[in-house]
Amino acid sequence: MAEELTALESGLALLYGTFLTYAASEEGDDPTTISKKELSQMMADQLPHIAGEGMAEKVMEELDQDLDGTMNFTEYCSLITSLSMTLHIVVTEHLSQ
Ligand SMILES: [Ca+2]
Numbered sequence: 001m002a003e004e005l006t007a008l009e010s011g012l013a014l015l016y017g018t019f020l021t022y023a024a025s026e027e028g029d030d031p032t033t034i035s036k037k038e039l040s041q042m043m044a045d046q047l048p049h050i051a052g053e054g055m056a057e058k059v060m061e062e063l064d065q066d067l068d069g070t071m072n073f074t075e076y077c078s079l080i081t082s083l084s085m086t087l088h089i090v091v092t093e094h095l096s097q
Helices: 007-023 037-046 053-061 074-095
Strands: none
Touching: 007 037, 007 074, 037 053, 053 074
């Protein structure tokens, strides 16, 4: 009998699943990395309250460490870390007011 995932385990699975879904969303390109177009679609679908128009281009420029023009899983983790840190800063500032 499989045990139910905890909230954190579910969150990790969701983060990884989201990467895999968008990496493989366009046919004909590498299904293990997120292209600029896939990133743009992911941000529009999944980060509508955070990501503005044209932000995907800026994010790719900042996080594409190996300069191959796509986002691999390590680079995606940098995006998640950056978003998590932003959330932490916002919450910390709110709590200190
Ligand atoms: Ca890259």
